[in-house]
Amino acid sequence: MSxxxxxxxxxxxxxFGSFRAVDSxxxxxxxxxxxxFLGPNGAxxxxxxxxxxxxxxxxxxxxxxxxxxxxxxxxxxxxxxxxMSQRFSLYEDLTAEENLDFFGGVYGLANDxxxxxxxxxxxxxxxxxxRADLTRTLxxxxxxRLALASAVLHEPPILFLDEPTxxxxxxxxxxxxxxxxxxxDRGVTILVTTHYMDEAEFCDRLVLIYQGRLIxxxxxxxxxxxVQDAILAAYPDRLGEALEVARSLPLISxxxxxxxxxxxxAADPQAAGAALRQALAARDITLERLGxxxxxxxxxxxxxxxxxxxx
Amino acid sequence: xxxxxxWAVFRKEMIHVRRDPGSLIQAILLPVLLLLLYGYAxxxxxxxxxxxxxxxxxxxxxxxxxxxxRGSPYFSLTHYVNSYEDIRRLIxxxxxxxxxxxxxxxxxxxxxxxxxxxxxxxxGTDANTANIILGYVQGAAAAYNQRLVVERLNLMGVTRLEExxxxxxxxxxxxxxxxxxxxxxxLIVVIMTMVGSLLTAVTIVRESERGSLEGLLAxxxxxxxxxxxxxxxxxxxxxxxxxxxxxxxEFLFAVPLRGSVLLYIALASIFLVVMLGQGLLISVxxxxxxxxxxxxxxxxxxxxxxxxxxxxxxxxxxxxxQIASYLVPARYLVSICKGVYLKGIGLEILWPDALMLVAFxxxxxxxxxxxxxxxxx
Numbered sequence: 029m030s031x032x033x034x035x036x037x038x039x040x041x042x043x044f045g046s047f048r049a050v051d052s053x054x055x056x057x058x059x060x061x062x063x064x065f066l067g068p069n070g071a072x073x074x075x076x077x078x079x080x081x082x083x084x085x086x087x088x089x090x091x092x093x094x095x096x097x098x099x100x101x102x103x104x105x106x107x108x109x110x111x112m113s114q115r116f117s118l119y120e121d122l123t124a125e126e127n128l129d130f131f132g133g134v135y136g137l138a139n140d141x142x143x144x145x146x147x148x149x150x151x152x153x154x155x156x157x158x159r160a161d162l163t164r165t166l167x168x169x170x171x172x173r174l175a176l177a178s179a180v181l182h183e184p185p186i187l188f189l190d191e192p193t194x195x196x197x198x199x200x201x202x203x204x205x206x207x208x209x210x211x212x213d214r215g216v217t218i219l220v221t222t223h224y225m226d227e228a229e230f231c232d233r234l235v236l237i238y239q240g241r242l243i244x245x246x247x248x249x250x251x252x253x254x255v256q257d258a259i260l261a262a263y264p265d266r267l268g269e270a271l272e273v274a275r276s277l278p279l280i281s282x283x284x285x286x287x288x289x290x291x292x293x294a295a296d297p298q299a300a301g302a303a304l305r306q307a308l309a310a311r312d313i314t315l316e317r318l319g320x321x322x323x324x325x326x327x328x329x330x331x332x333x334x335x336x337x338x339x
Numbered sequence: 340x341x342x343x344x345x346w347a348v349f350r351k352e353m354i355h356v357r358r359d360p361g362s363l364i365q366a367i368l369l370p371v372l373l374l375l376l377y378g379y380a381x382x383x384x385x386x387x388x389x390x391x392x393x394x395x396x397x398x399x400x401x402x403x404x405x406x407x408x409r410g411s412p413y414f415s416l417t418h419y420v421n422s423y424e425d426i427r428r429l430i431x432x433x434x435x436x437x438x439x440x441x442x443x444x445x446x447x448x449x450x451x452x453x454x455x456x457x458x459x460x461x462x463g464t465d466a467n468t469a470n471i472i473l474g475y476v477q478g479a480a481a482a483y484n485q486r487l488v489v490e491r492l493n494l495m496g497v498t499r500l501e502e503x504x505x506x507x508x509x510x511x512x513x514x515x516x517x518x519x520x521x522x523x524x525x526l527i528v529v530i531m532t533m534v535g536s537l538l539t540a541v542t543i544v545r546e547s548e549r550g551s552l553e554g555l556l557a558x559x560x561x562x563x564x565x566x567x568x569x570x571x572x573x574x575x576x577x578x579x580x581x582x583x584x585x586x587x588x589e590f591l592f593a594v595p596l597r598g599s600v601l602l603y604i605a606l607a608s609i610f611l612v613v614m615l616g617q618g619l620l621i622s623v624x625x626x627x628x629x630x631x632x633x634x635x636x637x638x639x640x641x642x643x644x645x646x647x648x649x650x651x652x653x654x655x656x657x658x659x660x661q662i663a664s665y666l667v668p669a670r671y672l673v674s675i676c677k678g679v680y681l682k683g684i685g686l687e688i689l690w691p692d693a694l695m696l697v698a699f700x701x702x703x704x705x706x707x708x709x710x711x712x713x714x715x716x
Contacts, residue, residue, distance in 0.1 A: 081557045107559045117554025121358045122351065133347025134560045188557075 032095060034059045034186050034217035035080065039089035042075055049075045051240040052089060057219060057233075059185075062212050064231030065221035066329065072240040073221040074114060077188050080219070081111045094186050107135070110179030114190040116171055120164040124155055124174050127163055128181060135182035149177040153207060169200030176207060180216070187211065189220040193227065205230055225326045236332055243336040248325055255323040255331045257281060258297035263289040263317040264308060270315075273307050280304065282334060289317075291327060340567075344560050348568025352542070356572055365538060366576045367583075370530040374584055377526050378519055378592050385471050391418040391429050391438040400446035404457065407483045408439070413475040426460060436462045437472055449487075520595070523588045524676035525649035528669045530584060531607060532643040534577045535614025536621070540635035542569050543622035543711070562711055570615045577611040578604075597683030606679070606689070609696045610672040614639065616703025617668075623711040643669035668699045 035057035042050040050072040057063040065073045078084040080093050082102035091098040096105035118127045125146060132142040150156045153173035155166075163171060172192055179187060189208070193201040205227065212218055220231065228234055228248065235245040244251055264270035267285065274283035274292055279300040282293040294300035297320055308315050323331070356362045390408065394401050408414040414437070418429055426438040440458035448455040459476045461469045546552040555565065581604065588594040596603070617639050625631035645651065646660065647669035653661055664670050671692040678684045678692075686693060 083553065083557055103559060103561075106557060109557070111554065111557040113550065113553045113557070115550030115553065117549075117551040119351070119355070119549075119551060122354055126351070126354060130347050130351040131558070133350070134344050134555070134558045136341070136343060136559065138343060 032059075033057060034061070035063075035091070035093050035219065037076075037080070037089070037091040040076065040079060040086050040091055041088040042072075042079060042084060043087045048240055050079070050086075053235075053237070053240075053242045054089075055235050055242065055245055057217060059217050060212060060215045061232045062208060062218045062220065062230065064228050064234040065219065065237060066223070066228050066234050067221075067237035068223065068333070071237045073237055074190055076237070077111075077190050077219070077221065081109055081188050082106045107182070108184055108186065110182070110184040110187045112172075112175050112179045112187075112189045112192050114194070116175060118163055118171065118175055118178060121162065123160050123162055124150070124166070125159040127174065128178055131178040132181050137182060145181050145183075149181055152180075152210070153177045167200075169196045169203070172196055172200070172204060173207065176204070180211065184216070186217045186219070189218065191221050191223070193222070193224065201227070225324070225329065228325050228329075236329065238333050238336050241336070244328075244332050251328045251332070252323045252325060255293075255328050257293045257295050257331065259321050259323045259327050260292040260294060260297055260301060260304075261286070261289050261317070261319055261321045262292060262304060262315060265314045265316065269311065270308060270313050273311060273313070274304060277303050277307060282330065284330065286324075286326075291321075293327070293331060340561070340563060341559075345564045345568040345571075348560070348565055349571040352569050352572045356576070362538060366534060367579070370534065370580045371583060371587070373530060373533075374523070374526055374587055377522055378587075385468060385475075386412055387415040388413060388437050388472050388475070389417045389435045390414050391420050391426055391435040392416050393420050393423070393426060393438060393440045395443040396441055396445045398446045400449060401441045404441065404445070404483055405439070407479045411475070411479055413472075414479070430460070430462050433462070436468065437476065439476075519592050520681060521677060523584070523592055523594045524680040525647075525673055527581065527584045527588075527607065527676060528610070528647060528649055528672045529640075529643055530580055531577060531611055531672070532614055532639050532669055534580050535573065535611050536618035536635045536639040537632065538576070539570065539573050539615050539618030540621040540625070540631040541628045542573075543619065544625045544628055544631045548627055562708065566619065566708065566711070570619065573615055573618075574608075574611060577614075578608065581607050581611075594680065596680055598679035598685060602685055603675075603679045606675050606693055606696065607672065609693065609700055610668065612700040613668045613696055613703060616700055616707060620703050620707040620710065623707055642667040646670065647673045649673050668696060671695045671699075 033056045035055075037056070038054045039052040040050055040054070041048065041052050053072075053076060065076070067073050075084065079086050080091060080098060082098065082105050085099060093105050094108040096102075096108065098105065119130070122130065128146045128149065129142070132138075132145060137145055146159075147156075150159050153176060155170060155174060155177065158166065158170070163174065166174065176189075176192065179189075193204050196204065201224075208218055208220065208230075220227075222228060231248065233245065233247050234251060236243050236251065244254055246254075262270070262274070267288075267290070271283055271285060271290055274280050274290060277300070279296065280292045280294050280303075284291050292300065292304070301318055305315060305318070356366065392405060394405070405416065409416055418425075418435055420426055420429070420438075423440075426435075426440075429435045430438070438460040440460065442456060442458075445455050445457070457480070459473070461472055461476075463469045543552070546555065556562075585596070585600070585604075589596060618635060621631050621634045621638070625634055643649070646653075646656075646664045646667045648664070649669070653664050653670065656664065675689050675692050675696075678689050
């Protein structure tokens with residue numbers, strides 16, 4: 029059993045009325061892996077997670093989580109997972125400790141064992157000092173950590189995190205990811221959804237979901253390698269105008285603002301670069317720098333989604 | 340069913356109630372307030388009706404007639420006036436509800452053996468009260484008439500006189516016709532309804548509004564454990580309120596409790612479960628807390644108040660409302676209340692009411708559970 033994957037999903041499908049929210053998705057998550065679920069809002073990430081943690085039944089397909097069938101063994105399954113939902117699900121009128129006490133009770137912990145675990149997770153997420161504070165008074169970043177603490181109280185081997193850091197400041201986000209790494213080091217399998225590209229880079233492996241379908245999977249490096257076209261970075265002085273110009277050129281298949289410059293996608297970077305220089309010069313736009321860059325995960329994301337949209 | 344998990348929910352819910360002043364007020368303060376307010380203020384007893392007298396004759400005979408009113412606890416002759424305008428003014432200002440007008444030929448007509456007419460003017464704006472006062476006036480007049488007839492017959496030599504059909508009135512169960520004796524037992528029903536259904540109506544919908552329900556359902560917590568743990572605290576609050584009302588009724592208002600207290604508590608507890616069930620059903624149906632609150636007020640509180648027989652007698656309602664009242668669980672507890680409290684009867688008579696309560700409790704809890712599990716797939 030120790031070599032069996034933590035999560036196996038095969039042709040998982042879920043309809044809401046005539047709308048197909050998840051369309052025969054298949055993937056495997058290895059034990060101890062940080063597995064990223066990437067995709068735009070409404071792509072079906074949360075729906076998939078909700079089928080994996082026993083909140084929704086699939087319309088078709090099958091899956092096993094921690095060795096338990098997601099349709100027939102939901103109860104045992106739920107004892108072996110931790111889940112942090114997209115919306116903050118702790119109680120603001122309870123103290124940090126009371127929240128943990130409650131969730132511990134729900135997971136069947138009691139007495140000394142519960143007290144020891146509460147101390148442990150509070151230390152883990154750095155909230156020992158604030159254990160007696162009402163959750164309402166905690167900053168958003170701290171609440172997220174408390175939510176994480178409540179999800180790991182019962183030491184689940186698998187942790188589902190549904191956009192755990194949305195709305196949290198960058199430093200808190202980085203701290204949160206340190207916790208995720210610490211958890212993975214202890215052998216916990218983590219399935220995390222996000223739409224932050226930098227977070228996606230932290231994952232061991234990713235699946236990219238778009239319109240309910242899985243359109244790519246692999247390591248962040250694999251996904252970047254799937255970008256067939258070359259990426260050009262251009263730094264013109266009048267960004268808005270230059271973007272329009274770039275989009276009007278047939279040799280450039282896509283143009284998007286990236287930091288202070290533009291990222292352009294082109295099958296033939298040489299010809300596209302020349303065409304761009306010419307078109308910008310004609311408009312009196314100065315081009316400070318133009319060069320080929322390695323595709324980022326965001327480039328890969330946009331390019332893969334576009335390709336999927338065209339098919 | 341895991342008791343540890345249920346207990347965890349129960350404790351958490353207790354903390355919610357403890358930390359929310361609104362819930363606390365509604366759970367403990369409001370019932371006591373209602374009881375005091377209704378116990379003291381809502382009285383249907385009419386005593387010492389302020390009465391104006393317009394005596395045009397001012398004779399010994401007319402005073403003799405008025406004596407009948409002066410001696411009665413039902414009237415208080417507060418104003419003596421000299422014109423109809425005065426009567427009009429006093430009624431307009433609500434200083435009197437009744438005016439008695441004695442004509443100037445009152446004693447002359449009596450002496451001649453003719454019919455002497457006395458006029459009673461009533462404030463009809465409150466029809467119910469006016470009706471009751473009218474009854475009192477007729478009663479007082481009848482007593483005077485009877486005395487007069489006896490005097491006359493005595494003069495004619497008849498010394499022993501018996502009424503052909505004397506009606507002996509005797510009131511059972513509420514001998515003095517005191518309103519508090521049926522208002523307070525009835526009020527228990529309203530308070531149970533309020534605590535049971537209004538508080539529980541928001542309990543599940545609040546979780547789904549906050550987003551915490553989703554997190555809960557991904558844990559091993561089963562829906563039955565969630566529901567049981569959540570209803571527990573409100574059941575306890577209901578019992579505390581029941582105790583409060585029973586205690587205040589006994590010691591403050593001295594309402595006689597003639598039947599078995601234990602039977603009463605047992606049946607009221609079943610009613611409490613009915614209300615918790617109804618609140619729960621609302622909570623899993625409503626979209627948000629406000630809607631839940633409105634639904635609860637409309638479907639539990641108002642019917643308990645209006646259609647239960649607490650304030651308005653069911654027998655006097657139009658037929659469609661009488662039929663509708665069978666669907667109001669409070670109706671059965673009101674009938675149990677009056678039975679146990681005032682009549683001192685037990686299950687041998689009240690079993691159909693008790694059975695209906697059990698049926699309602701099962702129905703609501705079952706419906707709520709079904710609705711709840713379907714909602715989440």
